[in-house]
C-alpha cells in the first residue's frame with residue numbers, strides 16, 4: 641500500500657515538472673519570436689527606446705514630449721533617453737497601454753508628469769484582480785485614469801485613446817495626431833502581419849481578437865503602427881489583411 645502511494649506521488653511530481661517545463665519552453669519561444677527595435681528615431685517626431693525585450697516611445701510635439709509606456713528599468717531608460725539628446729524632464733505626460741511591469745516600471749523616471757491609464761485597468765491596479773497567480777500586487781505608481789475613447793491635447797499633440805481589452809482589461813491603443821497608432825500588447829506583428837499577441841500572456845485572447853477587428857475599422861488615416869514588442873510598420877492596411885470587415 642505504502643509503495644503505491646509513493647508511486648503516485650512520484651508520478652504527480654513528474655507531471656508537475658513536465659507541465660512547468662512545457663510552460664517555460666512556451667514562454668521562451670514566445671519571447672524569442674519578439675522583435676523590439678533598437679533605440680533611435682523611428683518616424684518624424686517619434687523615437688523608440690529599447691529596454692530588454694520591450695519598446696517604449698517618446699513623441700515630440702510643438703511644446704513638449706509625451707511618453708507611450710515607460711520600459712522596465714528607469715536607469716536604463718534614462719541612459720537611452722539621453723543618448724537621443726533629450727531630457728526626461730521635458731516629458732509632459734505618460735500614457736500607459738496597460739499596467740504590466742515591462743511597460744510601467746520605468747515610471748519613476750517621469751514622476752514629475754501625470755501618468756494616465758484606462759479606468760478599465762482598475763481591478764489590476766488596485767490588486768483586486770490578479771494578472772497571474774504569482775503577480776498580484778497593487779500598482780506602485782501614482783496614476784490618473786481616463787475613460788474609454790478619451791482625448792487629450794498635450795505638448796502640442798492630439799491624443800485619442802482607443803479601448804483594446806484582451807491582453808488586460810484596460811489595454812488601450814493611442815492614436816496621435818490621427819496618424820501614429822501605438823498598440824502596446826494588443827497584437828503581434830510578424831512578417832508585417834497583425835496577429836494575436838503571445839497567448840500565454842493574454843488574460844482573454846478571444847476578447848483581444850475582437851479588439852483587433854474593432855481597431856481594423858479605425859485605421860483609415862493611420863500612417864504608422866507601433867507595437868511594444870514587435871517593431872512597427874507603415875504598411876498598416878496590408879498588416880490588418882485578414883482582420884478587415886470584408887475579410888470575415
Ligand SMILES: [Zn+2]
Nearest residue numbers: 740742825868
Ligand atoms: Zn509587454
